[in-house]
Amino acid sequence: MKPIKIACVVGTRPEAIKMAPVILALSRDAAFEAVVLASGQHADMLTQALSDFGLSADINLNVMKDTQTLEHITSAVMEGVGSFLGEREQDMLLVHGDTATTLGAALAAFYRHTPIGHVEAGLRSHNLASPFPEEANRVLTDKITSLFFAPTEQAAQNLRTETRENKNIFVTGNTVIDALFWILAQTSGISRPDFLSALPPSAPTLLFTAHRRESWGEPLKNICKAISRVLDAHPELYVLTPLHKNPIVRDTIKAELGGNDRVIFSEPLSYRDFVAAMNRSLFLLSDSGGVQEEASALKKPVLILREISERPEAISHGTGVLVGTDTSRIEKESLALLENKKYFDSFAKKTSPFGDGQASERICAHIKAYFADKNL
Numbered sequence: 001m002k003p004i005k006i007a008c009v010v011g012t013r014p015e016a017i018k019m020a021p022v023i024l025a026l027s028r029d030a031a032f033e034a035v036v037l038a039s040g041q042h043a044d045m046l047t048q049a050l051s052d053f054g055l056s057a058d059i060n061l062n063v064m065k066d067t068q069t070l071e072h073i074t075s076a077v078m079e080g081v082g083s084f085l086g087e088r089e090q091d092m093l094l095v096h097g098d099t100a101t102t103l104g105a106a107l108a109a110f111y112r113h114t115p116i117g118h119v120e121a122g123l124r125s126h127n128l129a130s131p132f133p134e135e136a137n138r139v140l141t142d143k144i145t146s147l148f149f150a151p152t153e154q155a156a157q158n159l160r161t162e163t164r165e166n167k168n169i170f171v172t173g174n175t176v177i178d179a180l181f182w183i184l185a186q187t188s189g190i191s192r193p194d195f196l197s198a199l200p201p202s203a204p205t206l207l208f209t210a211h212r213r214e215s216w217g218e219p220l221k222n223i224c225k226a227i228s229r230v231l232d233a234h235p236e237l238y239v240l241t242p243l244h245k246n247p248i249v250r251d252t253i254k255a256e257l258g259g260n261d262r263v264i265f266s267e268p269l270s271y272r273d274f275v276a277a278m279n280r281s282l283f284l285l286s287d288s289g290g291v292q293e294e295a296s297a298l299k300k301p302v303l304i305l306r307e308i309s310e311r312p313e314a315i316s317h318g319t320g321v322l323v324g325t326d327t328s329r330i331e332k333e334s335l336a337l338l339e340n341k342k343y344f345d346s347f348a349k350k351t352s353p354f355g356d357g358q359a360s361e362r363i364c365a366h367i368k369a370y371f372a373d374k375n376l
């Protein structure tokens, strides 16, 4: 039998991390011929994340520009993926999540009559303004998707309501848990990474990341002000903050927190170092989707720096607290975690709603069954 040809599209750091275990699983199975199609929406951050899994792009469209616009990314990706599909016909295009790459690639596949598999399908905030533009990217992508890989039952339910079909909607778990377990297995026994050397060995530490478009400007400044206040209240405390490459984000965070010598900045960390940083921290403050999911599996409390969440499971399972971008709220929740041991300890008892580390294997099995049905 001919192998099933699958192009796996990745554009940004989280797509690379969450698609990596799927690419590895497809590559282990002779039923598939997988190709890694990078848009290059992120340049260095994408290459870094792929290489953490021993992967690299087979094709890279290299679309990234400095402080790029959404319309540039979407149109350049659509054009590039369309040309690729014109030259190398594929049985399926696998996209992940909700980025401009996801939407641009999915549109190209739709125009070329190539079936789309959507990994991490069905997340919904039900608000097109937040997260922006990701909510629109997901809704539009799911409109033209053939196979839906929902990370949770709630995500599948969102899809059933919208598409009025059950057949090709599968609950798989989130592949980020596969990625996390994979990296933990690779790094077990490895001693303290170098980047932590700026930190006194036993200092209590928090980990902070932020980058969302809807937080640019005042909201991000308000988050930083909260972190300053928490550091003032706790002179023993340190904050690690690996900066996103986006100059708009890094300039704001540096301007707000740069004067504090208990804030340790770094360039984007390799995935293995970032996981070590999460493990080293008491709790996390982040607006990242992936970090919320990983935190729940690592049993680290996470303060979610967003007003609305498309991952309600973190909140309903109590593994994360939605604190928004209000300075006082972030300060109050941070102090509660630092000063109320019973409250802090309660997070360790919560279970992760995001999967068991087997999502990628399930995705491969569903793709195989789909093509077996079609007698390909």
Ligand code: UD1
Residues within 6 Å of the ligand: 012, 013, 014, 041, 042, 043, 044, 045, 046, 064, 065, 066, 067, 068, 070, 073, 098, 099, 100, 101, 132, 133, 134, 211, 213, 245, 246, 247
């Ligand atoms: C993008 C995604 C967002 C995702 C995030 C993950 C969209 C609309 N946004 O947002 O959903 O959560 O990635 O991080 O798809 N840059 C570099 N080097 C890099 C990466 C970025 O210099 O390796 C700089 C460039 O100046 C680039 C800018 O960051 O123009 C912004 O990148 P972009 O992908 O447009 O937006 P993100 O905020 O990263």
Ligand code: UDP
Residues within 6 Å of the ligand: 013, 014, 017, 176, 209, 211, 242, 243, 267, 268, 269, 270, 271, 272, 274, 275, 287, 288, 289, 290, 291, 294
């Ligand atoms: N991450 C990383 N290095 C860092 C910061 C984050 O490897 O310096 C990982 C993190 O573990 C998670 C993902 O990158 O898996 C999150 O990416 P990001 O915050 O850029 O995007 P989002 O999850 O918000 O889409």
